[in-house]
Every structure is written in C-alpha cells, then in structure tokens.
Amino acid sequence: MKNLYDFLVVGAGASGLVCAIEHKNKFPQDSVAIIEKLPRVGKKILATGNGRCNLSNLDACKYDYNHPDFVSAAFEEFPVKSNIEFFERIGLLTYSDSENRVYPYSNNASSVLNALRNECERLKIDIITDTPVQSIKHDNLFIINNNLKCKKLVVATGGKSSAVHGSDGSGYKILEHFSHKIIKPVPSLVQICTDNNITKKLKGIRVKGALSLIKSCEKIGHSEGEILFTDYGLSGIATLDLSYFVAKQNDISKLKIEIDMAKDFSEKYLFSFIKNEISHNPENTANNLLSFILPQKASEVFVKECGIDLSRKFVSIKENEIHNLVNIIKHFSLKIIKTKGFDMSQVTCGGADINEFDKNTLESKKVRNLFCCGEILDIDSKCGGYNLQWAWSSGRLAGLCKEKK
Numbered sequence: 153m154k155n156l157y158d159f160l161v162v163g164a165g166a167s168g169l170v171c172a173i174e175h176k177n178k179f180p181q182d183s184v185a186i187i188e189k190l191p192r193v194g195k196k197i198l199a200t201g202n203g204r205c206n207l208s209n210l211d212a213c214k215y216d217y218n219h220p221d222f223v224s225a226a227f228e229e230f231p232v233k234s235n236i237e238f239f240e241r242i243g244l245l246t247y248s249d250s251e252n253r254v255y256p257y258s259n260n261a262s263s264v265l266n267a268l269r270n271e272c273e274r275l276k277i278d279i280i281t282d283t284p285v286q287s288i289k290h291d292n293l294f295i296i297n298n299n300l301k302c303k304k305l306v307v308a309t310g311g312k313s314s315a316v317h318g319s320d321g322s323g324y325k326i327l328e329h330f331s332h333k334i335i336k337p338v339p340s341l342v343q344i345c346t347d348n349n350i351t352k353k354l355k356g357i358r359v360k361g362a363l364s365l366i367k368s369c370e371k372i373g374h375s376e377g378e379i380l381f382t383d384y385g386l387s388g389i390a391t392l393d394l395s396y397f398v399a400k401q402n403d404i405s406k407l408k409i410e411i412d413m414a415k416d417f418s419e420k421y422l423f424s425f426i427k428n429e430i431s432h433n434p435e436n437t438a439n440n441l442l443s444f445i446l447p448q449k450a451s452e453v454f455v456k457e458c459g460i461d462l463s464r465k466f467v468s469i470k471e472n473e474i475h476n477l478v479n480i481i482k483h484f485s486l487k488i489i490k491t492k493g494f495d496m497s498q499v500t501c502g503g504a505d506i507n508e509f510d511k512n513t514l515e516s517k518k519v520r521n522l523f524c525c526g527e528i529l530d531i532d533s534k535c536g537g538y539n540l541q542w543a544w545s546s547g548r549l550a551g552l553c554k555e556k557k
C-alpha cells in the first residue's frame with residue numbers, strides 16, 4: 153500500500169472493481185487502488201441472481217432506466233455487447249436465457265467475482281479491505297481517512313440497499329461533504345406489504361399473472377410474471393418489478409395493486425368457460441370451481457372469498473356468482489401498506505443528483521477529479537440484469553477519466 157495513488161476507488165462492488173480495471177488498462181503507468189469497508193471485495197455480487205448473478209440483459213437500453221438521457225453516454229461507450237466481451241477478456245464465459253438475461257456459463261456468481269479479482273491481481277491494483285471510508289478532504293489532492301492521498305477519486309459505494317452486503321448509504325455522506333445533492337433514497341425491487349387477510353391464507357402459493365399499480369383509479373405501473381403470496385403480502389419477480397413504480401411515488405398510502413391471475417383470457421371467455429364447466433360437471437363441488445386456472449388451495453380460498461360454500465354442487469352456482477368469480481380472478485385488489493425496506497431491497501431508487509455530474513465522463517461538476525459510478529447515482533431499473541449492466545457501463549466510463557467536452 154502506497155501513501156499516494158494516482159487513481160483511487162472507494163467501494164469494491166460491481167462498479168468499483170470494473171472502474172479500477174478499466175482505468176489501469178487505459179493508464180498502465182498509474183498507481184490504482186480500491187478501498188473496501190468489508191473484509192472481502194464484491195460480497196454483493198455473490199448474492200446477485202440468487203447466487204447465479206444475472207449480470208446483464210441483451211435487451212438493455214437507455215429507456216430501461218429512470219434517466220435515459222443521462223445513461224445514454226455510458227451505454228454508447230460501453231453497450232451490453234462490450235461488457236460481455238470485457239468479461240470474456242478477463243476469463244468469464246456467459247450465456248443468455250429465453251428472456252435475454254445474461255448469466256455466467258457456470259451459473260455461479262463466484263465465477264464473476266473470481267474473474268474480476270484475478271484481473272485486479274494481474275494488473276497489480278492494490279485492494280485495501282476492512283477500511284470504511286469515513287472522511288475525505290480535498291485540497292489539490294484528496295485525503296482519505298486523514299492518511300491516504302490520491303489525485304483522482306471515484307465514489308462507488310452503492311446505494312442503501314442490503315446493508316449486509318456493504319452498501320449502507322455512507323457514500324451519500326461523502327458526497328454531501330462535497331455539497332452534492334442527494335435525491336431521497338427509497339428501496340426498490342423489494343417485496344410489498346399489503347392488507348394480508350387473504351394473502352396469509354395463500355402463503356407459499358405462486359401464480360403467474362399481471363400486476364397493475366393503481367392510484368386514484370389510474371394505472372401507473374405494470375409488471376408480469378411470477379407472484380408469490382406471503383403472510384405479509386406479495387413477493388416474486390413480478391412484485392419486485394412493480395415495486396420499481398411504487399418507489400417512484402411520494403405517498404404510497406393511496407396505492408392499490410390489482411392482480412390479473414388469468415391475463416391470457418378475457419372476462420367474457422372465462423365466464424363462458426365456467427358456465428360450460430358447470431353444465432358439463434353439475435355434480436362437481438364448488439372447491440374445484442377455479443382449479444382450472446389456479447392451484448387447488450388458491451381455488452378454494454378465492455371461491456370462499458366470493459361467499460360460495462365449498463361443498464355446494466356446481467349446478468347450484470348462479471350467474472351473478474360466476475361474475476364474482478371472474479371478477480376476483482381478473483381484478484383481485486390489495487391495498488399497499490408499505491414495502492419491506494432497504495434491508496430486503498435489491499436496488500435503491502434515488503441517490504446522487506445526476507444533474508451535478510457530466511454524463512460523458514461521470515465527473516462531478518462541482519469538484520474536479522471526483523467521479524461517481526454505479527448505484528450511488530440516482531439511476532435504477534427493473535429486475536433482469538439491468539442494474540448490474542449500469543454498474544459495469546458506468547464503472548468503466550468513470551475509469552476512462554475522459555476529458556470534459
């Protein structure tokens with residue numbers, strides 16, 4: 153470890169590691185270091201994609217992010233393909249699934265981290281662990297924790313999501329010290345707590361469906377995919393994706409979620425389908441009324457919810473009751489109470505105000521030679537590899553230390 157570095161990155165997460173690598177490749181003569189508060193680097197990478205690390209998405213483009221114009225420069229410089237090639241160069245093979253999500257060929261997040269660590273070692277980048285950055289002073293040089301100095305500094309400390317993986321929001325304080333504005337951080341890609349009278353009866357049941365986020369009768373968000381009912385409300389990929397829209401709302405107390413558990417069928421079709429079933433099987437019992445579309449247990453819960461005794465025969469079901477059944481399948485509505493919070497969230501919505509950074513270089517407009525990359529900036533996206541994609545592209549862009557245009 154030296155006392156003065158040319159280029160120093162705070163935070164050895166996804167964006168910080170690639171930032172240091174990109175810089176050292178471009179400026180081999182520079183001394184480069186990464187300071188990390190945890191005992192090991194890249195802890196969060198190991199947890200991503202349920203341990204498989206969904207590291208990018210072939211479809212990712214600037215419109216998948218909350219500030220398309222700001223991310224455009226990083227995506228032009230380092231598009232998805234270029235990041236996949238970057239990983240190939242450092243010894244990682246990848247594949248993409250049917251939804252264009254990119255994973256390491258080994259299906260193991262540790263392969264991603266190993267490739268990044270090996271490359272840091274090969275390039276002789278100093279990695280200083282167990283060192284939380286608490287203070288940074290700036291004169292001509294940056295002085296970190298009153299001892300380490302550097303000429304150029306990158307803050308890559310992530311957001312506030314999942315503090316157990318290191319990102320506890322301490323980077324915001326560093327930036328505030330340099331008078332940077334922080335847009336209020338809110339947890340995103342997180343489970344949603346709803347009124348749970350019914351969801352707790354459905355606990356553990358997964359359905360495929362479409363979720364709509366409703367505010368005063370207006371649809372303000374939509375997602376599709378797996379929904380998991382829990383004792384507190386909803387989880388599953390479709391829920392995490394919907395939470396992206398919840399995070400963008402100031403007041404969540406007036407929000408509702410509407411679940412369509414048969415998105416491929418119209419109400420008219422379902423009505424006639426149930427009617428036919430009833431005449432085809434008049435002696436069948438009501439507990440099976442919805443089992444053609446839902447798991448048995450869920451069928452029973454929703455039939456009961458429509459006020460129909462489970463032991464009744466199909467033949468006794470009236471038209472208005474069929475309407476109620478169709479309505480609950482297509483428009484099951486739940487009031488949102490809150491989201492599960494930062495500790496459970498995958499991504500932070502909010503962060504360093506992008507208006508104070510040059511999108512072409514990611515350098516601060518307030519402090520020369522200060523850069524930011526990754527989730528600490530107010531950039532976020534949905535599930536599916538989009539957030540790591542931003543971490544790689546923004547990290548590499550910051551590493552280039554481009555001159556301002």
Ligand SMILES: Cc1cc2nc3c(=O)[nH]c(=O)nc-3n(C[C@H](O)[C@H](O)[C@H](O)COP(=O)(O)OP(=O)(O)OC[C@H]3O[C@@H](n4cnc5c(N)ncnc54)[C@H](O)[C@@H]3O)c2cc1C
Pocket residue numbers: 162163164165166167168187188189190193194195196197199200201202205206207208283284285286308309310311313314317318319320321322323497498499525526527528536537538539540541543
């Ligand atoms: C459980 C989970 C699963 C996820 N799965 C996916 C996925 O499959 N695909 C996807 O695209 N995205 C996923 N994400 C999101 C993705 O991991 C993040 O968007 C991405 O890691 C952000 O990268 P970053 O470099 O900005 O920050 P981070 O990866 O959070 O890294 C920040 C680093 O800075 C360090 N640090 C923080 N403060 C300090 C300090 N003061 N001093 C020194 N070091 C500090 C931290 O310890 C950490 O190592 C997931 C997130 C979680 C929590």
